[in-house]
Amino acid sequence: MxxxxxxxxxxxxxxxxxxxxxxxxxxxxxxxxxxxxxxxxxxxKIRGALNTLLALGKPDHVVTASGGNHGLGVARAAQLLGLSATVFVPVTAPEGKVRRIEAAGAKLIRHGASYAEAAVAAREFPGTYIEAYNxxxxxxxxxxxxxxxxxxxxxxxxxxxxxxxxxxxxxxxxxxxxxxxxxxxxxxxxxxxxxxxxxxxxxxxxxxxxxxxxxxxxxxxxxxxxxxxxxxxxxxxxxxxxxxxxxxxxxxxxxxxxxxxxxxxxxxxxxxxxxxxxxxxxxxxxxxxxx
CATH class of the missing domain: 3.40.50.1100 (Rossmann fold)
Structure with missing residues (x-):
């Protein structure tokens, strides 16, 4: 690809x-x-999230990890396309970003002290994992x-x-x-x-x-x-x-x-x-x- x-x-x-x-x-x-x-x-971030979800044929459930903005982009993209989403964030994620992720309809899970730790847990969660940048x-x-x-x-x-x-x-x-x-x-x-x-x-x-x-x-x-x-x-x-x-x-x-x-x-x-x-x-x- x-x-x-x-x-x-x-x-x-x-x-x-x-x-x-x-x-x-x-x-x-x-x-x-x-x-x-x-x-x-x-x-x-919503640009990459939308492109990924659309190119993958709109998978039923998507999962990602984020410090905030990427998770919000995936949550909103999923909402626009009628999909469900789970977003893992570190416990240090800013409350403003966490609040917006939940408002976009995603299930939010706090895990780990860093983005890297949240990503490890998210990759083990059922669903199509959406990369943040790679x-x-x-x-x-x-x-x-x-x-x-x-x-x-x-x-x-x-x-x-x-x-x-x-x-x-x-x-x-x-x-x-x-x-x-x-x-x-x-x-x-x-x-x-x-x-x-x-x-x-x-x-x-x-x-x-x-x-x-x-x-x-x-x-x-x-x-x-x-x-x-x-x-x-x-x-x-x-x-x-x-x-x-x-x-x-x-x-x-x-x-x-x-x-x-x-x-x-x-x-x-x-x-x-x-x-x-x-x-x-x-x-x-x-x-x-x-x-």
Missing amino acids: TIDVAAAADRIRPYARRTPLWRVEVDGRPLALKLEHLQLTGSF HPLVVSGQGTVGLEIVADLPEVDAVAVAVGGGGLVAGIASAIDGRLTVAVEPVNCSALRNALDAGEPVDGPVESVAASALGATRLGDLPFSVLTSAPVTSLLVTDEELLAARDRLWEEFRLAVEPAAAVPFAAFLAGNVPGEVPCVVLCGANTDWTP
Whole structure:
């Protein structure tokens, strides 16, 4: 099975939103903001979930594990398609995300202290297991974000995106036709940087305020393969930088996003995102943060 972003776009079009692209100026530089936090469920994750469920012929019962956003995407996708879903989350999952998963109709099971522990238990549960990021159908679905960016802004030359397990960044890299992908991670929550340094995906620490969304301990093998064969720059930002970026998105543009979504904007503010016409993907808004 190969990555096919165009086919994914055709499958999910009746269900997912086509999110806006907003051209702005920040610190004297032009910037495009992909407002993916306005997606159904408040994050891009529903794209990969929908593509997977539709391509698999809408299995009767689906199971997944998640730190929050992926589980919500699977729960809502299953609800849209008339399927049942069970979502495992670690006991550390934010209450706002847990509440939304249950509101989407999924059975919620808390298990383990980390996403990895929740995933082990979920794989043993009856049903069709839906990967969070390490599957061609999931990567293809997430890549539809990149197709929309290029369609709305053909002159875009760099796309900055936050990295967790790698599904979104790999999908975008597969969809933007050789343009530069700028992969941004928090310090101490950097599965891609760890993999690049080691030459292969390896386990690493998950210590960041953005960990509920970007808290994969290891980059997926498929994303690693994609990201080491495409034009990709890896950047790191501190928690202080990403929180300041989140606050500025609210203060300057009235955009309320979760910490993970501000990660690539933090890299832009630091002057580290190249390009004459760059785009920053705001990937999620599942937070109970109050400005």
